[in-house]
Amino acid sequence: MDVAVLGANGGIGRRLLPRLEEAGHEALAVVRAEEQFDRMRELGAEPHLGDLEGTFAPALNGADAVVFTAGSGGATGWDKTLMVDLWGARRAVDACEERGIDRFVMISARGAADPDTGYEPLRPYLVAKRCADDYLQRSSLAETVLRPTTLTDDAGTGRVTAAFTPAGGGADIPRADVAAAVGACLDDDATVGHTIELYGGETPVADAVHPEA
């Protein structure tokens, strides 16, 4: 598959690109600046220029699947949360529908299931993620929503705990293992239609994200 990654230069994106190539996919890395192209190529991806606050839809042309792992991050204002995490995600869903790109994997966040009970300073973020997730789930796309808990830069373990209904909590998870979970979902159509919380854990990723019959 040709897999376009929105947020390719982020912590999960950079770990996802080489993994896609290893799995036999073609990774299209959508980034905001040409200065990022070399780095994307080094990670095994074909760089495309696109800005979630501006024009990015043409960068998706030719893709069979889209992974949304973009985020405005904690260093910018909540206005960017509205424009990137929420509106950018909605526009990405629309762009896929317009282009007939059927498969979509969303990196959401644990707590998006119930923002009112989330950590209070994070609630506006959880609202944005929840609304983006809802929009995707109500679209026509074949979607999987992944909701990892607190992310770390630790080395990946290849093992996670996955919860198909909201769990009370769990161990932090390395970004590398979230990237592995994205790859596993793209390779397992049984994950379509599922919303999966991700924690650090002991189950091999591909088994963890595969829903029980």
Added chain:
Amino acid sequence: MDVAVLGANGGIGRRLLPRLEEAGHEALAVVRAEEQFDRMRELGAEPHLGDLEGTFAPALNGADAVVFTAGSGGATGWDKTLMVDLWGARRAVDACEERGIDRFVMISARGAADPDTGYEPLRPYLVAKRCADDYLQRSSLAETVLRPTTLTDDAGTGRVTAAFTPAGGGADIPRADVAAAVGACLDDDATVGHTIELYGGETPVADAVHPEA
């Protein structure tokens, strides 16, 4: 009808309450503080305590219709736009569905139809309003979405221009005339399912918001 007003102490809310009473409705004014109760009673409304960022659903008990004219306003951060204008509105829709309150009038904003072409500093606000409107429109409720342009505190004229598809623009509109339009919609079931932009204009309000057959 018993009409609960969320944002009763705001510029549109305060103008709506006496109008509801004059039209033979019972106005339930949902406000955040008991200090606002006397003012609400002076405006002809029965005050109920409720906070859109906390608990407000019980304040809707007994209502036949809900008007959402709450907003975090320009003086607070975009986090409040997420928590009040977007999430508060979604929670209000949910609360109505849970209680069997079928009628809902949303005060949205011109430009919510296409946030990407809106005035740039306002775009995050337009995104929040758009997402709230979408959520309402996809609900089971009998809804009308009103999208007034720039609001003024001028005296009401009883006349407006209404656009049932997004117009390029138009004259500013007094808050009093938006309040009149809310009242007209509550009294005209033909407005259910419609999204109406509102501008200053020359057509009597009740005629303006009534869709042509």
